Amino acid sequence: MSPQICWRTVLLSTTAAMVVGFSAPVAQADIPDEAYQPILSHLLSNVIPPKLDAFHDANAALSDTIGDFCAEPDAGGLEKTQGAFHYAMDIWQEIQPWRMGPLVANGRDQHIEYWPDKHGTATRQFRKLMFDKPAAYTDPAKLSDASAALQGFPALEEVLFDDERAGQLISADEDGIYLCQYGQAIASNLQTLSGELRDEWPDFAQAMSTAGPDSMDYPTAKFAATDLYRALHEGLLIISSQKLGRPLGEDEKDAKASRAESETSRRSLRNIEHNLIGLFALYDGKWGDIGEEGKGLAALIDSSLLDRSFRLNWQTVQDELSELPSSVGELLEQPDGYAKLLDFAGQIDFLTTLVENDVGGNTQLGGGFNSLDGD
Template identity: 25%
Template sequence: MRLRLALIALLIGAAPALAGPPAPGPLASAMIESYLLPRYEAFGRATAEQARAWKDACQDGDFSADLETLRERFQVAADGWAAVEHVTIGPASVGLRADRIYFGPDRRNAVAKALGELEAKASEGDVAEEAVQRLSVAGQGFPALERLLYETDKATPQARCRAGVAISRNLAMIAEEILSGWRAADGPLARLKRGEGDPVHFADPAQAAARLMTDLAGGFQRVNDMKLFPVLGSAPDMARPKAAEGWRSGRSARAIRAAVASLAAQARIFAAAAPKDVAAAVDKDLAAAEAAVAKLPDDLGQAAEDPKRRPAMEAAIAALKTAQNDLAKSIAPALGVPLGFNALDGD
């Protein structure tokens, strides 16, 4: 841990507290290189392994014998996305990639409709990459794959196999596109390291740092607003178990833990560039948030209906809100990085 923080301090040119906040360009570059790219790399590896597993499992046109292996690959790949889903800056925001990876919330059963369309195409033969990309975004990513792995429908085993191969291949391709976009010779990271803006993602290095900080604060808000509040409701009889992300695959709490672990890691990198007293206070609250989500029941939806188990969810919401406030009121001002609007702020 000390070595990692020392490296971050070196990258951002950290100086004594009296010297003022670090320059935003090196701060943003260090965050992307030390935090973001390794997680996109892990996501890329996980989706590639998932795609290979589907291809191997479907050699005989029926994945039922390899179901547990495919479910395991799905869980690991979905964890990889949970670690970066809050990031809106960069290539993930281009071409509806984030929605294609994980469409939600699904209020109109769009995933089932899109998956049915894909299975219909798959009943006629292998599905080309272009055919998947022309589908609704609801049928291109993890929610559709989850239904294949954890539910049954009227499609033939061979059609379901072809659909799974097509979706998993699509996810691996998108993951590679995101990583390649960051690494491009004239991509956003290269421009940032040259002290330039990017025509798509940020006007200048200061805005890059601000967007990273905003995405981070919005990430804590995202967990509350999209993964906990909709499930919890205002009372046990108002709970909505099937509003829980990944309820079919039993990964509702797991997804939250993966997201919060990643958010806390990013927050600690920012905090390492802040005054020590600020960093220490924030680290304490981050640890409390991680501890709170660790106590979330695995059957999150059912727990929301149980008056005796709802307090664990309420405690997690409070701890995550505290962490979000720390970023807005302590870390961002200490680093001279303003917070902007995020996708959850509305109009």
């Protein structure tokens, strides 16, 4: 990628709109700028790159798996392909909330996952696609120039998980053959996108990690670290306003599972489970077996009591989520499902308040511009 690109202009883009007021920072001495530097280096250069490698590998495996299935379609092959989809999607949902640099450059996040689709664009375009069956959309290179709504995980989800289309795929009728070729093109394009993301990340990480007066993007390390805090804060806001708020609607009568993310594959709440894993890595500095505990934003928290409290509250929310089914649709089918979903949304909002007050205040990163407020 050209060194002339200003990474600042592609940070934390989002489709949400919400007004949020930050709490006033806790009164304390200014944190020296050099204290932010090791956090930037650890998160950007040590923690995220192995996840980007894993994401690319998962998409490569998905591409190979769907290719094998299309060569010899049967129910077992479709189930294996669906499993490869879920594995790649799990990793994407952990990476998704970071929303910075190469993740959002040139709309890459939308090409990987076009969502939310408030106006049903993907449904309309997919219906036309299946009517016309253009050969160009079975070519990964040509597909990459198509509408984002016809690329990425939601489009592949429609191919692999819709009951009617599953039958067509296995029977390999005219529609099934086209669907398989189209699905292969989507998976191959995802492999390309994830490879570009992986390859472009080091330059971006270097730009943030070497923040200082000579940088055109980041005049101070604190200025750069603010974007890590925003990723944590806004990631929770997106869960609340979009991933939960949209299906919840105005009230129980207005609730609609189809407005949830990845509902066709019945994994809308599973997505949030993985979002929380990736978001907590920003705070903690450890992501599964990658990184080191306490080297994320938590390194700036000077109260062990506050740190323990934050971790306990976060774990409580994760434990609550583990007791829920994998999708909003399954939950809403339960007699008390709406109440449970509303309660869980309240818990996410509580976590958001903790991030604003405790993390934002104690790291001195919580004030100022919020990209979700529409300014």
